[in-house]
Amino acid sequence: MHSWPLILRDDPSVLFTSAGMQPLVPYFLGRKQPPAKRIVAVQKVFRATDIDEVGRDGYHQTFFEMLGNFGIGDYWKKEAIEWGWELLTKVFGFDGSKLVATVHHTDEEAFEIWTKTLALLPPEKVFRLGDEQNTWALGPTGLYGTDSEVFIDNGPQPGVADHDCNPGENCGRYLEIWNYVFQEFDRKADGTLTPLAKKNIDTGAGLERITQVLQGVPGDVYRTDLFQPLVKKIESLSGKKYGDAQASDTSIRIVAEHSRAAAFIIADGIVPSNEFRGYVLRRLIRRAAMHGRRLGLKTGALSQLGGEVTKIMQRHYHELTSARDRITHVMAEEEEKFERTLANGLAMLNEAMGRASAAGERTIDADTAFRLHDTYGFPLEMTKEIATAGGLTVDERGFRRLLETQRSRSRATAKFTQDAMRFGQFYSGLRESEGLHSDFVGYTELQTDATIRSLVVGGARVEAAHEGADVEIVLDRTPFYPEGGGQVGDRGTLTTDEGRALVADTQTAAPGIIVMSAKVVDGVLRLSAKARVVVDEVLRRDTMRNHTATHLLHATLRNLLGDDVHQAGSLVHAPNLRFDFTFGRALTPEEIQRVEDDVNDAILDNANVHARVMPLDEALASGAMALFGEKYDNEVRVVEAGPSRELCGGTHCHCTGDIGLFQITKEESIGAGVRRIEAVTGVGAIREVRDTRERLGRAAAALRVPPARVPEAVAQLIESRERVEKEVAKLQRSGVDSVATSLLEQAEVVGPAKLVAANVGDGDVAQLRALSDRIREVIGSGVIVLGGTRDGKPSVVVNVTKDLTSSVDADRLVKQVLAPIIDGRGGGRPESASAGGRDATRLAEAIETARTTVRERLNGGSDRS
Ligand code: ATP
Ligand code: MG
Numbered sequence: 001m002h003s004w005p006l007i008l009r010d011d012p013s014v015l016f017t018s019a020g021m022q023p024l025v026p027y028f029l030g031r032k033q034p035p036a037k038r039i040v041a042v043q044k045v046f047r048a049t050d051i052d053e054v055g056r057d058g059y060h061q062t063f064f065e066m067l068g069n070f071g072i073g074d075y076w077k078k079e080a081i082e083w084g085w086e087l088l089t090k091v092f093g094f095d096g097s098k099l100v101a102t103v104h105h106t107d108e109e110a111f112e113i114w115t116k117t118l119a120l121l122p123p124e125k126v127f128r129l130g131d132e133q134n135t136w137a138l139g140p141t142g143l144y145g146t147d148s149e150v151f152i153d154n155g156p157q158p159g160v161a162d163h164d165c166n167p168g169e170n171c172g173r174y175l176e177i178w179n180y181v182f183q184e185f186d187r188k189a190d191g192t193l194t195p196l197a198k199k200n201i202d203t204g205a206g207l208e209r210i211t212q213v214l215q216g217v218p219g220d221v222y223r224t225d226l227f228q229p230l231v232k233k234i235e236s237l238s239g240k241k242y243g244d245a246q247a248s249d250t251s252i253r254i255v256a257e258h259s260r261a262a263a264f265i266i267a268d269g270i271v272p273s274n275e276f277r278g279y280v281l282r283r284l285i286r287r288a289a290m291h292g293r294r295l296g297l298k299t300g301a302l303s304q305l306g307g308e309v310t311k312i313m314q315r316h317y318h319e320l321t322s323a324r325d326r327i328t329h330v331m332a333e334e335e336e337k338f339e340r341t342l343a344n345g346l347a348m349l350n351e352a353m354g355r356a357s358a359a360g361e362r363t364i365d366a367d368t369a370f371r372l373h374d375t376y377g378f379p380l381e382m383t384k385e386i387a388t389a390g391g392l393t394v395d396e397r398g399f400r401r402l403l404e405t406q407r408s409r410s411r412a413t414a415k416f417t418q419d420a421m422r423f424g425q426f427y428s429g430l431r432e433s434e435g436l437h438s439d440f441v442g443y444t445e446l447q448t449d450a451t452i453r454s455l456v457v458g459g460a461r462v463e464a465a466h467e468g469a470d471v472e473i474v475l476d477r478t479p480f481y482p483e484g485g486g487q488v489g490d491r492g493t494l495t496t497d498e499g500r501a502l503v504a505d506t507q508t509a510a511p512g513i514i515v516m517s518a519k520v521v522d523g524v525l526r527l528s529a530k531a532r533v534v535v536d537e538v539l540r541r542d543t544m545r546n547h548t549a550t551h552l553l554h555a556t557l558r559n560l561l562g563d564d565v566h567q568a569g570s571l572v573h574a575p576n577l578r579f580d581f582t583f584g585r586a587l588t589p590e591e592i593q594r595v596e597d598d599v600n601d602a603i604l605d606n607a608n609v610h611a612r613v614m615p616l617d618e619a620l621a622s623g624a625m626a627l628f629g630e631k632y633d634n635e636v637r638v639v640e641a642g643p644s645r646e647l648c649g650g651t652h653c654h655c656t657g658d659i660g661l662f663q664i665t666k667e668e669s670i671g672a673g674v675r676r677i678e679a680v681t682g683v684g685a686i687r688e689v690r691d692t693r694e695r696l697g698r699a700a701a702a703l704r705v706p707p708a709r710v711p712e713a714v715a716q717l718i719e720s721r722e723r724v725e726k727e728v729a730k731l732q733r734s735g736v737d738s739v740a741t742s743l744l745e746q747a748e749v750v751g752p753a754k755l756v757a758a759n760v761g762d763g764d765v766a767q768l769r770a771l772s773d774r775i776r777e778v779i780g781s782g783v784i785v786l787g788g789t790r791d792g793k794p795s796v797v798v799n800v801t802k803d804l805t806s807s808v809d810a811d812r813l814v815k816q817v818l819a820p821i822i823d824g825r826g827g828g829r830p831e832s833a834s835a836g837g838r839d840a841t842r843l844a845e846a847i848e849t850a851r852t853t854v855r856e857r858l859n860g861g862s863d864r865s
Helices: 022-028 077-091 108-117 207-214 228-238 246-267 276-294 301-313 318-358 366-374 380-389 396-410 417-434 537-561 589-605 616-621 682-703 707-745 765-779 810-822 840-858
Strands: 038-046 063-072 099-104 126-129 135-137 142-153 174-187 193-206 447-457 464-466 470-475 492-495 499-510 513-526 530-535 567-572 577-582 609-615 635-641 644-647 662-669 674-681 748-750 753-762 782-790 793-800 825-828 832-836
Touching: 022 038, 022 063, 022 142, 022 193, 038 246, 063 077, 063 207, 063 246, 077 108, 077 142, 077 174, 077 193, 099 108, 108 126, 108 142, 135 174, 142 193, 174 207, 193 207, 228 246, 228 301, 246 276, 246 301, 246 318, 276 301, 276 318, 276 380, 301 318, 318 366, 318 380, 366 380, 366 396, 380 396, 417 499, 417 513, 447 464, 447 513, 470 499, 492 513, 530 537, 537 567, 537 577, 537 589, 537 635, 537 644, 537 662, 537 674, 537 682, 589 662, 609 616, 616 635, 662 682, 674 682, 682 707, 707 753, 707 765, 748 840, 753 765, 753 840, 765 782, 765 793, 765 832, 782 810, 782 840, 793 810, 793 840, 810 825, 810 832, 810 840
Parallel strands: 099 126, 753 782
Antiparallel strands: 038 063, 063 193, 099 142, 135 142, 142 174, 174 193, 447 470, 447 530, 464 513, 470 513, 492 499, 492 530, 499 513, 567 577, 577 674, 609 635, 635 644, 662 674, 748 753, 782 793, 793 832, 825 832
16 A cells, blocks of 8 residues: 555644554554455655654654554464564674663463574563553554564663663663554453454564664664765755764764655645644744754755755656645745844843852743744743753643733634644544544535534533533534634534533544534533534535636646646635645736636536545545645545546635635735635625725725726826826926026126125025035136025035135135024035024024135135135
């Protein structure tokens, strides 16, 4: 079987696929017919729980490839062990004398098989350990079995006594490479073990671990050819050599491993965020960024490594090829975002650590940790990691309290995402223990009668929910659409004989379980009561229009812009639709127009919308668009609407014509290589048209023209305004000209030069200067002294033509003669100077004094007063 995606969608009880058998659970439990009794797979897995081990040792990754052999009601312990041993020792050529095994202390059968039946190992090499080591379960309920593990024995470790070291302890001597799980029970919530109808073998062997042994570097995956290209790249980017120093080795491992893991998670459709899976991705990239910085890597290095991962791994993982641009963009963007705050955050953290140490405290306070998280984007775990290195801890409980307060403040309706994992596990537990499940009937019905099957208030099951309570309701059947595929959860009402509740949101808690989040507004709701549930029809119909329109938009974009367009996210709710897609540039206005036209054409065709359930292969063969990272069952629902054919579980219109009208309201970039289109349909589009018309009407009224003539009227308005502006400038200029001319006419002739000295009355420095400059242009050789008063403040400006500056220095004239008289300050250059003063009453006197001075100078005196 192929590897399944890392993300099993619509199953919030599982954060990431973390074991090879996860996709096979329904076969093991006997709920589904397996395609064969024996299955082999290489499954990509991600274990968020191992993140702290990465770097600390060389053999735990968060992302790795799990080799699996699975027997479903077929072979059992003896065959499994025999064949596994054969593969390891004969095919792979492992030295059997270096292998040891463990079994559960109660599992006589396995012990016998190892030591007697097959006699592969002597009894002293088969360790009998407890539950912690040798049982295996995916979660608190569900599949459960004892296991037997195979380790490579690296020999006694320096400083560790033999009796202190068995494969169950982390003493560095043993490296686990292989795990046989004997899946034979279904564990219930109360702990009882129900034997399964068939016994199953579930083998997990990490490809990376096997490779370490085969390539002679057990314990260090970074020296295998799986990681060497990445390590080499990091060495060349950083100038640090792997193996040179412990600190840089740790950082190199973290950077290499986390870039690889991040690339795969992004390829499966996750983007960094502050919640849930997006948060895990954010943590990976930021932890790598921090260690990259320690190595001296520049911003952008991670994105380069992401590209490298694609290059190395894409032959087997084609999803990397199509996601290559997204991987590098997302990594670059997240790293940049973090780099912007990293230095300040580190400074703040160092200061807090210094403060704590000085005060003799061992804890970083919650406020600091929260500020680091909230303002500087430091994941709590990163703060902890740095604090731990400095011998301090973090007030985690306080941190979570602050986080919760912030979240409940920012959330109006009850949303469960932050606790999606706990939420999911809680409800899968109920499904396992009491068969809780709900049928979705909302494709055809918007209201129905149902029975209340579960009520949860404050995280606990209750018999009754009273007025005022926030309650999670599970019905046996519900028309309420649970959020999924971009479409938001339905809202509406639920009424029983005794009470009424308003449903604010609907979510899938676990496969087959639809949870309605509601507030009891009247009376009481009781378990097992009959209820009438009604979806808010107006919201739902608007939402359906937007959903079908989203499909038409998607198909149109691909048709017009090519197959490089990939959906990168969407939001479908009542007010509008939002569609994010990969594309390298902005759309031109013509393209936007064309997209809108094509979608509207498809609407006017009024084609029937069909939803059909068919086998996945058939759907894909028919060209239906599937989304990256989406996990599909063998049976999928295909929605056909006009030119579009898409795998989708959402609710849709009956005909494309139901959409009414489609209008794009926005096209923008939301990050490198990703565009966002927002659009409205139906009532929303009509409202949009009406608003536009209304705005146009207001403009027309103001312009006093009919609406159709607004564009010409505006053009005319702009044109006449430009004309008026030109006119004004001309008038101003000619005003200056005429004053300048009359002043020149009155100029005093002193030898070859002319002297203009005048108080022009009203005027500030700027106006005096404009006038003075104009006179200088035509005066030939001369001195111009102008004064004016504006708002009771006198100003003076002096211009001297270049040929006269040896006799008259404008700067000195202003500073020594004019300014002192008008009680002012100023100056400038020999050719030009000005001053502003306080005593306007003496302006005339100042100008006359200046006139006398200049006359004397021009007549032969030197400028040396
Ligand atoms: P360990 O004790 O080494 O953490 P585990 O008990 O968690 O291993 P299993 O859950 O039994 O491992 O997984 C099966 C196999 O997957 C292991 O035998 C090992 O080969 C491999 N494996 C487990 N965890 C990792 C990891 N973090 N990185 C790489 N390979 C791993
Ligand atoms: Mg482990």
